[in-house]
Amino acid sequence: MSGPVLWGYAVIVLVGFLPNEVWRFAALFIARNLDDDSQFVLLARVIATSLITGVVAKLIVFSGGELAHIPFWIRLGAAAAGFAAFAVFRRSVFAGVATGELLLIVGGYWSGLTP
């Protein structure tokens, strides 16, 4: 392999792997002896939950890429209807995702995006 190619892989380790992995292993060394009923574990679980749903809401409200070309109220409506379908169909993730996607595609087509 030539120098630049090898450097490309070294960059993955230096600025991709190490700064990312440090959090996973910090958690392993700090929490490896904690029990399921520990308050710290519960706190970690709810912080992770808030973080994930925060990302979800951000992706719907401030969409990027081609999703940004679909009007905001269609994205919001599709997500809300998908969530309602999830609740109605006995907490089925599949029903929720299928309903949300279907409405998003119909709405996106209606708003002028080419399939």
Place this chain on the structure above:
Amino acid sequence: MTALREFPSPSRALLAGMLSAWSSVFFLVLAGTYVGLGALAHDFGFSQWWLATTTVVVWAAPAQILLISALPTGASLFEVALGVTLSAVRLFPMVVALLPLIRRSARSIRDLLLPTHFTSVSMWVESLRLLPGIAPEYRIPFCNGLSLGYMTTAVAFGFVGFHLAAGLPPLLAGALLFLTPMSFLTSTARNCRQLVDVLAFAFGIVLGPLLAWYRVELDLMWTGVIGGLAAYGIHRVREAMS
């Protein structure tokens, strides 16, 4: 209490984990996400093997997007590393909450290294849902199988996206991008077991866009910390009163 799921051997548990990954909704999510990443890597001039390597060793889509889009713009390596590490803070509480489910069957810390590296949102959400129903001695192989199922999917669809590059019609590309929020929304809701989880879920949805709207620095980290602490605080107050 229902009986915990057993397997004939650890390798059968690993296989069951892989099958579970390929039949879950996150198969579609990862396929969609990594088709997008493959196209991005192609457009920015990276090789398909470089992308596949980042998928295996970094194993975090936000960090990979940052690497691919920031490196070619001439950002300093320090800046990129800083961005990656800020995007990865979320992995810390996820690993903390995952470990108690699997650590009892670990003979040594070495058994926990792979699940730790494999921790990602999809694997975490599915592990918290499925592992409590599995006999403790099979949880680590099942969890590794689940992760391998997701990782192979991501690598494979990274190649697909690389070769499709920019050939995606706009509406399909938009629908693929919508898979991530839609599936995380419903699967996170499915995992809400107690009121404290529901509160954290709701606070995150409100705070995420709100802090982003006000351009708060590190908005997602604060969403997690404020939303999680508020949910936990309410939970403790209610417990103290009852």
